[in-house]
Amino acid sequence: MTTDVGTRRRRAAAITATARRRRLIWRDLGHFGVFAAPGMLVYLCFVLAPIVVSFGYSLTSYNPFNPPTTFVGGRNYALLLRDEEFLTALRVTVILTVILVVVPNVAGLAVAVLLDRKGWFYNAWRATFFVPVVLSSVVVSVVWTRLLADDGVVNQVLGWAGVPKVGWLSDPDLALYSLAAIMAWQMLGFCVVVYLAGLQAVPHELQEAASIDGAGPVARFRRVTWPLLAPALTINTVVLLITAFKAYDHIQVITNGGPGSGSTATIAFVILHTGFTANRQGYASAMAVVMLVIIATASAITLRLLQRREVRL
Amino acid sequence: MRALITTVVGAIFAVPLYVVLANTFKHGPDIAPDPVGLPVPPMLDNIAAVLSRPDRLFWASLGNSLMVTGLSVAVLTVLSAMLGHYLARTDSRWGRIATLVLLSGLMIPPQVILLPVVQVLRLFDLMTTVQGLLLFNVGYYVPFGVFVFAGFVRTIPIEMEQAAAIDGAGRLSAFWRVVFPLLRPASASAIIFFGVWIWNDFLNPLIILGPGQGTTITTGIYRAVGQYQVDFGTVFGLMFLATLPVVVFYLALQKQFVKGLTSGATKG
Numbered sequence: 257m258t259t260d261v262g263t264r265r266r267r268a269a270a271i272t273a274t275a276r277r278r279r280l281i282w283r284d285l286g287h288f289g290v291f292a293a294p295g296m297l298v299y300l301c302f303v304l305a306p307i308v309v310s311f312g313y314s315l316t317s318y319n320p321f322n323p324p325t326t327f328v329g330g331r332n333y334a335l336l337l338r339d340e341e342f343l344t345a346l347r348v349t350v351i352l353t354v355i356l357v358v359v360p361n362v363a364g365l366a367v368a369v370l371l372d373r374k375g376w377f378y379n380a381w382r383a384t385f386f387v388p389v390v391l392s393s394v395v396v397s398v399v400w401t402r403l404l405a406d407d408g409v410v411n412q413v414l415g416w417a418g419v420p421k422v423g424w425l426s427d428p429d430l431a432l433y434s435l436a437a438i439m440a441w442q443m444l445g446f447c448v449v450v451y452l453a454g455l456q457a458v459p460h461e462l463q464e465a466a467s468i469d470g471a472g473p474v475a476r477f478r479r480v481t482w483p484l485l486a487p488a489l490t491i492n493t494v495v496l497l498i499t500a501f502k503a504y505d506h507i508q509v510i511t512n513g514g515p516g517s518g519s520t521a522t523i524a525f526v527i528l529h530t531g532f533t534a535n536r537q538g539y540a541s542a543m544a545v546v547m548l549v550i551i552a553t554a555s556a557i558t559l560r561l562l563q564r565r566e567v568r569l
Numbered sequence: 570m571r572a573l574i575t576t577v578v579g580a581i582f583a584v585p586l587y588v589v590l591a592n593t594f595k596h597g598p599d600i601a602p603d604p605v606g607l608p609v610p611p612m613l614d615n616i617a618a619v620l621s622r623p624d625r626l627f628w629a630s631l632g633n634s635l636m637v638t639g640l641s642v643a644v645l646t647v648l649s650a651m652l653g654h655y656l657a658r659t660d661s662r663w664g665r666i667a668t669l670v671l672l673s674g675l676m677i678p679p680q681v682i683l684l685p686v687v688q689v690l691r692l693f694d695l696m697t698t699v700q701g702l703l704l705f706n707v708g709y710y711v712p713f714g715v716f717v718f719a720g721f722v723r724t725i726p727i728e729m730e731q732a733a734a735i736d737g738a739g740r741l742s743a744f745w746r747v748v749f750p751l752l753r754p755a756s757a758s759a760i761i762f763f764g765v766w767i768w769n770d771f772l773n774p775l776i777i778l779g780p781g782q783g784t785t786i787t788t789g790i791y792r793a794v795g796q797y798q799v800d801f802g803t804v805f806g807l808m809f810l811a812t813l814p815v816v817v818f819y820l821a822l823q824k825q826f827v828k829g830l831t832s833g834a835t836k837g
Contacts, residue, residue: 284661290741295652295711296667302708303674306685313685370575377572381579383820387586390815392769392787395808398794399585402604409588409605444582453827494675494716502678505771509791524680531684532776544681555676 307548313541321535332542342543344518345526348432352522353500353554355436356443361492363440364447365485371448372455382452385445393442397509400438401425428516435520439506443499447492454488455481490562497558501551504528523547593809597802615806627810630789633778634768637699637785641706642763648707649714649759650752651744656715657722658730668719674712679773690777697779705777706767714759721755722748757825761818768815786811 314332318325336342367385371378388396403409404424411421424434458481466476504524507513513521513529521529523543531540584605592600594611619627656668679686686705687696695701730748749756774785784792793807819826 287740288655288663291651291655291744292664292667295648295707295715296671298648298704298708299671299674299711300708301689302686302705303677303682303712304670306682306689307677309685309688310682367578370571370578373571378575381575383823384579384583384586386819386823387816390765390769390819391812392771392790392808392815394769394771394787394790394794395589395812396585398790398804398808399588403585403588441582441585449827498676498678498713501676502680504678504680508772509794524678528680528683528772537684540684544684547681548677551676551678551681552673555673559672 310541310544310548313538314545316538318538318541319535320537325538328538332539333546335539336542336546341518341521341526342523345521345523348518348520349501349522349524351432352436352439352503353497355433356439356500356503357493357496359436359440360443360447360496361489364444364492365451367444367448368451368455371452382449385448387445388442389446389449391442393505394509396438396442397506400441401510404434404438425511426515428514428519431511431515432520435506435510438510439499439503443496446495450488450491451485454485458484486562493558493562494555497555589805589808589812592801592805595802595805597800600801600805615802616810619803619806619810626784626789626793627807630784630786631810633699633774633784634786637702637706637774638764638767640699641703641710641767642760644703644707645710645714645763646756646759649711650718650749650756652711653715653718653755654722654744654748654752657719658727668715671712671715675716679709683772683776687776696777699778702774702777705773706770709773710763710766713762717759717762718752718755721752725751754825754828757822757828761822761826764818765815 315327315329316325317328317332371382371385401408405411406421406423406426408424410424414422423430425431462480462484463476466480471479502524503522507520507522507525511520513519513525518526524547527540527543527547530543531537534540588604591606591608592604593608593615594613595606595608595615596612597615599606652671656664656671690696690701690705693701695704725748729751730743769787770785771787771791775788775791778785778788790804790807790811793804
């Protein structure tokens, strides 16, 4: 009798538990549907699906103006390894990315330390440094093209000092570095503002404590300030990487990939020209897939490294 | 000493900005021979010329840019706040997978996916429409929004939301009335990032809107540079006018921007 009641009760409890779990799952699903599904769905359609489609195309000879499309397996990828244009683009992308991640980070920190004072004077300079960040890349490109042209302002000023003309944008060995410098100039203010915010969040007590313990300015910066700037470094590096990988506008307006054969053409630039201008979409998709693998690796490594640094604090 | 160094570094840095300003107010034909000279006397001819062009290039592009940017930023901010909040609060396996999938899209450049995106847009019959550009913007920028919001949500105590739930508020209304206002600093930085990026986007409108559907401000400048190779007066006037809204926008929001970045980042 008692056992019977016990079993029944236990069974009833088990049933309500499953029901409750089921209800929970439904509620979670509803929660997901309202809060997460809309964003995920658009992301799925316009980022994930295109990546899958890209991978599919990369295995074919797809060219909308040159049918038929045939399955070619890994041939596009094999071709890439021997494609001089692609290998140059790979080198250009790496150089541009390294410069664009390092220079604004370092120079931005220096300027931020310089501007880390109160008052309208420093606030006004902070705003000035930030202006290029909000400028359209087309505006920046047009202005810098005027400044760095062979008969441009920079060469004129150098001419007064007796320096011969420099082909900032016309010399194939130099154009990439000029381009990187222009983009670094544009992003500098972003790093300044983020580092300034980080610097101003460093508690004064910590600085004072360190200086009472006999730490000089350099030691204080290295041991107290710099570790506390880790989140600022994360934001800057992530945004600079995004900027470097999607570098396109400046290249199109300033050099159009030249001078010479692709001396400033990044992978992103070559992909678009192969895909939209030459219409070799299968081949362009193979480039895109390689680029995606590189980016995924780079972002996984950076996010992990930077976040580990933050956690350790 | 610090003030002197600041002034020298800042002045060198600001030369290109000065060039834009000076040439905007200079007589058009004087720009090419003397791009760094002061505009004496300053004149508004370039700006007036751009504003009163018979093809209304500026006004049409401005309308397009305002619409695309405004709508994209509004939708993006709401969607990524909800998604970022959800992902930061959930501890299910699917939530973690979704976070990972989103963050891996954080650094993908649009060029790499633009070819198939065009196919997807054609499939939905959205090519060369503002709606198509809007949807692409939302999908493309949502990972960054999640990155900002999820980081920020982790800094606010969960008790506040739980209190609202006990008071009998539904999840959605609890989010709107309690959580979303708390996220204001993160919203400010997200809005500035989205606003500046989308306003200045060049390639996406160039390809998705195409030449037929009008231009945005940025593609408008690019087309003007191509069309009026010699008429630098128009180009600089257009560049000045295109830049003005976004600079004003930043100056108005800069305090919140800095606050959102620091509070989200220093503790995230």
